[in-house]
Amino acid sequence: MPVEQQVVARARKAFLTGRSKALSYRLSQLKGLRRLITEKQRDIADALRKDLHKSENATQLYEMIGLEGEIDLAVSHLSEWAAPRPVEQSLLTVADEVYIQPEPLGVVLIIGAWNYPWAVTVQPLIGAIAAGNAAVIKPSEVSSHTSKVMEELLPLYLDKELFPVVTGGVVQTQELLKQRFDHIFYTGNSTVGKVVMEAAARHLTPVTLELGGKSPCYIDKDCDLSVACRRITWGKYVNCGQTCIAPDYILCEPSIQDKVVKEIRKCIKEFYTDDPKTCPDYSRIVSLRHFRRIVALMEGSSVAIGGETDEAQCYIAPTVLTEVTSESKVMQEEIFGPLLPIIPISGTDEAIEFINKREKPLALYVFSSSDKMIKRMIADTSSGALLANDCLVHYTLSDLPFGGVGSSGMGHYHGRYTFDQLSHLRSCLIKKLRMERVNQVRYPPHTAQKLRWARLFLLKRVDVGQWRRAAQAVALVTLAAYVVQVRRPERFTSILYWLGSLVNSDLWSPCDLR
């Protein structure tokens, strides 16, 4: 039996013991993960320096702080997320207990990518643990040092049967994909995304696909170009452009192109000095394969800034390309590197047309001082996320669902969204065996009179929670009135009057007919 099959079988067996379901157990595992991040910062940072030339501070800023925040959020909200969720009811079920009970799915497969290997592999794991699942973790073989560190460290802090790490490349991943999972959470490119989805379909396993693509960045001429270019320079060149939501290309009117180039040049110098190659904050391309792919993308465009490369170090300077058209090589695929092409367009109409002609992006960036223009972009385009006047920062908010649409992915996560994505939201309705008369309206023979009652019973929507709160309020006020009557009879009438107005208030009127 292949080792991957054995690992999955062990994880399923551990899940079936039921121990991952107890909230106290989930919390202890989350706290273990938190300790790992705190105690092993140095090992994590060393590996990322070897993989991507990331500085220790950049590792903290772009990966670890986010994970700490997500763990803390899950720990503090777990009981609320996992609790039964009451729902609005119809009159037909008003006497019943009706709620949604989130329950674990079972064994989840998490396949991570290499660019922010801790963020994109461990963040889904936080949700998997919080939701009470077992999870098999497959880090990317491309960030090999990090993969090794994960394999060594995770078992020291987590239940190794419930949360095993499988390392290796395509062969091992494909072996894993033959196994039956209850959910597959994949982060990576769309070509492999299709392979994952096909394998999942064989077992009818649901998937979350966190993919990429070309995220456009439109700069309106009505905007502060120096601020806009500063934010774009940061968003593009952080991690050497190897960010799923990096602005892939700029769309702007020819009249502002020179100013855009000038401002970006200024910011590159400010962030990465005159010689980015020696700057500790400037990363490297992850592998020779990716290096050669990115260098080849420059062909046919003019280099306005940068363009220097060093194959021995997988170094590509922060680069801006001009004289780019839709047909240019650099526009045929996601760049995922430090090349920033500028494509001239005639204005907002053409920008929207350009964006809508292509696949739906993971992120869409708009820089403008006009609220109207920004709202128009939101209304007339579609993307995983839209940011006005900034780049990347939506990723840091746990309350925003992170994910793509169309070819940039399916499903979403972060914060409670990860919990819900990796839970089954089970509908529960608990009726008592009494009050059978109410059910007459649904039993044959189906008469016109029964139908009239059924219409009322089914279409009147009732917020039972609101009724309960109102009943509690009335009970409290009645008690207070009783106490006042005994102690201060002269105030009794005014309290009765107030009580009457409460009873007549909106709280008691049934919801609209729908």
Ligand SMILES: NC(=O)c1ccc[n+]([C@@H]2O[C@H](COP(=O)([O-])OP(=O)(O)OC[C@H]3O[C@@H](n4cnc5c(N)ncnc54)[C@H](O)[C@@H]3O)[C@@H](O)[C@H]2O)c1
């Ligand atoms: N949406 C997001 O959150 C997000 C985050 C990071 C990266 N990305 C996207 O990921 C892409 C970059 O990552 P990548 O794809 O180069 O990462 P990658 O090469 O590390 O592949 C991702 C995972 O897929 C596995 N894999 C690769 N080839 C396979 C195959 N043929 N069969 C089965 N499994 C296979 C790898 O083992 C790895 O674990 C970019 O498109 C980027 O935009 C998206």
Ligand SMILES: CCCCCCCC=O
């Ligand atoms: C604040 C920026 C973090 C970016 C992480 C992006 C993960 C996808 O590549």
